[in-house]
Amino acid sequence: MIYGDVQGPEAMAKRVGLAYDLKQFRYNEIEKGRLQQLQKKVDQKHATLDWGIPLEQLPVLDWDEFATKSRSTNKALVAIGGVIHDVSDFIKEHPGGKAFILSAIGKDATAIFNGGVYQHSNAAHNLLSKMRVGILRGGCEVEQWKYVMSEGKRSLGIDSEQLQIDHVGNPR
Numbered sequence: 001m002i003y004g005d006v007q008g009p010e011a012m013a014k015r016v017g018l019a020y021d022l023k024q025f026r027y028n029e030i031e032k033g034r035l036q037q038l039q040k041k042v043d044q045k046h047a048t049l050d051w052g053i054p055l056e057q058l059p060v061l062d063w064d065e066f067a068t069k070s071r072s073t074n075k076a077l078v079a080i081g082g083v084i085h086d087v088s089d090f091i092k093e094h095p096g097g098k099a100f101i102l103s104a105i106g107k108d109a110t111a112i113f114n115g116g117v118y119q120h121s122n123a124a125h126n127l128l129s130k131m132r133v134g135i136l137r138g139g140c141e142v143e144q145w146k147y148v149m150s151e152g153k154r155s156l157g158i159d160s161e162q163l164q165i166d167h168v169g170n171p172r
């Protein structure tokens with residue numbers, strides 16, 4: 001500061017503050033650009049890998065259709081997180097053994113897959129995404145059973161009055 005500056009120390013502080021703000025602003029903009037460049041590289045790499053059929057390209061099935069299909073075809077279908085998976089070719093490779101994965105066929109295994117029985121890794125989720133074959137309308141089995149109960153309807157040949165739902169939402 002020049003001695004006798006009529007603007008005084010407050011004005012100086014303000015100027016320093018403005019310079020600081022400007023520096024912060026430039027830093028922020030430069031970092032945004034850097035991040036966008038990185039994102040571009042990540043997106044390019046992502047595009048070279050197989051992540052399974054994109055969700056928007058999958059057929060949408062009602063719970064009843066899913067249940068019927070899993071009973072009437074020889075495909076081992078398992079619903080997890082609102083997505084239907086064909087695990088047929090994976091049964092014999094399942095690190096947790098055949099029995100566990102077989103117990104989930106024709107069911108909504110969202111809870112058991114995500115910690116109810118075993119908390120699967122990110123790698124397991126990636127494997128799963130390559131087995132996608134459909135989307136469940138309305139998200140999951142619980143929603144379907146809530147609807148059935150509220151309407152007093154019969155579904156899957158089970159009388160809703162006798163219907164019981166177990167701890168993972170599967171009808172018994």
Ligand code: HEM
Pocket residue numbers: 078085087090094095096097100101103104109112113117118119120121122123124127128
């Ligand atoms: C539906 C598709 C499934 C896939 C793709 C899958 C995949 C895997 C994978 C990759 C592992 C190795 C550990 C990891 O990476 O997390 C694993 C372990 C395991 N899974 Fe699954 N799993 C499926 C379903 C299930 C179900 C429905 C159950 C239980 C009812 C189950 C129970 C287990 C158990 C207990 C282990 C631990 C094995 C051990 O370390 O001794 N899995 N699974």
